[in-house]
Amino acid sequence: MxxxxxxxxxxxxxxxxxxxxxxxxxxxxxxxxxxxxxxxxxxxxxxxxxxxxxxxxxxxxxxxxxxxxxxxxxxxxxxxxxxxxxxxxxxxxxxxxxxxCIFVNKIKNEVDVANKNGYTILFVGDRNHPEVKGIISYADKIEIFETLEEAKQLKIEKNNKYLLSTQTTLNKKKFEEIKNFFQNVYENVKIFDKICGATSVRQKSVEELAPKVDLMLVIGDRKSSNTKKLYEISKRVNDETYLVESDEDLDLRIFKDKNTVGITAGASTPEEIIKNIENKIRGI
Known part of the structure; x- marks a missing residue:
């Protein structure tokens, strides 16, 4: 294998x-x-x-x-x-x-400055995530949403100033859709595109690898936002995608009749955890 x-x-x-x-x-x-x-x-x-x-x-x-x-x-x-x-x-x-994280701080500082200059913040992300809670605490006027459909329901006043920003671990393609919508429809929405570079390349890598293997493992904590995004991206292109936290979480039966196994891991997953899983697979 x-x-x-x-x-x-x-x-x-x-x-x-x-x-x-x-x-x-x-x-x-x-x-x-x-x-x-x-x-x-x-x-x-x-x-x-x-x-x-x-x-x-x-x-x-x-x-x-x-x-x-x-x-x-x-x-x-x-x-x-x-x-x-x-x-x-x-x-x-x-x-x-x-x-x-330096990327989180950049977004927080941009939101803080925009807020002081009278902007309403349009923020794409999970309002219950600690990163998002921290960033939006620097805004007085803010609209939080997660999808393009929700964005289209927002009431944007032509005479107001808006800043569009995002959680660092958001799906890059999802944000591009939302960003393009605001750019094409409104002239008074400033875009601050700071999805973490590490997040983007990890998402692109799993998107490229998942269709080429029989089975895909996404390794990381189930509470991790970026890990869940990697799982969602992989699952869309390879139905044989599994999210595991450690080698103890691994059901070896899923590897039956599989020749190739792809592996990716969330941004907070230690190398030791990844190696333990690889070793367990090799022991089959």
Whole structure:
């Protein structure tokens, strides 16, 4: 059985940077905390807990019920956080490391500036995702939606200014459709196209590989937005697509009569997890 990896898969720059920040602090004797999930992968989080990190939630900080004390260390997750949380953290005498992905920060800053200049924000993404919650907290007037059909239902005033932006892990083709709609129909909508480059190449790679193999494995945490997008893209072109979190999640019966297996992995999936799955397949 031949195993073929997608050209681009696994850790992206933002995830690797966040993990490197935490790894650089592993020998710190002070209390160490991460704000929420550093990245959307439970195996990465287990590793961080083994290195002495504890998790503090946004709800705890907002309610004043967090355990943070003077001198403690806090790492802000790769997805970033809200304006209100940043304001609260300014008033705490702690050592803060902001591991927010550079692409997320670019979008947040653009939304912040546009908001101050009187723009209404049109945002494409999942309103329940932590990245989105953080970005939209910098906007006073905002419309959030996920599909072209929803975009067409929005009431756009000709005399108002609008900024169209998006979650970094959105399906690239989906955003292109929405962007083209606004460009062709409205003259008062400014486009800020900053889908993460790593997301785009991973999506393109799985789209190219999936039709060429008998079976496709997408490896990553089920809570990961970019992993779910990879699964959706692959499933559209290869019905034999499966999402797995680890080698323990693998049902070997799916490989019966299969000659070629394609593999891709979400941007927060460790290489060790990928190798364990490949080794289990080779052991069939």
């Amino acid at each position: 031949e195993i073929i990896r997608a050209k681009h898969m696994g850790f992206c720059f933002g995830v690797l940077e966040a993990i490197n920040i935490c790894n650089s602090l592993k020998d710190e004797k002070r209390k160490k905390y991460i704000l929420g999930m550093l990245v959307h992968n439970k195996y990465v989080m287990e590793d961080m807990k083994n290195k002495g990190f504890e998790v503090v939630t946004e709800e705890e900080i907002l309610k004043g019920e967090d355990p943070l004390k003077e001198g403690d260390i806090l790492v802000v997750r790769a997805h970033g956080t809200t304006k209100a949380i940043h304001e609260r953290l300014k008033n705490k005498n702690i050592t803060l490391y902001d591991a927010t």
